[in-house]
Amino acid sequence: MVNHKPEMIRAEEVAERLGISRTSAYSVIKELNRELAEKGYMTVTGKVSKDYFEQRYFGWKEGIR
Template sequence: MANYRYMMSAEDIAKELNCSKSHAYKIVKELNRELAGQGYITMAGRIPRAFWAKKMYGYELSIS
């Protein structure tokens, strides 16, 4: 578990979607706005990996 990266950066998202970093930052900003609306604390330029999986692929990551 020591190597598990809980947060994804905009750079990670740009690589995953094969898009520009500026577009990835726009996506992260929108997702952070959604998280903040739900009462979560957010970090600029980063989103939780589990939230990304849920929003983009429709499933949640489970860590055992």
């Protein structure tokens, strides 16, 4: 059995991946966390699920792990 630990990413990595400022990255995280909360998921301020981020921005992840 594979034990997958969900990964969370912070504003620094979001900023780097998208080529934006850290301030803008915090806005991205806030919006993604709002979407997740509306779907009933728990969120962590200042961090976002790496899988969800990649799915929404790059479209290559199937669901949240």
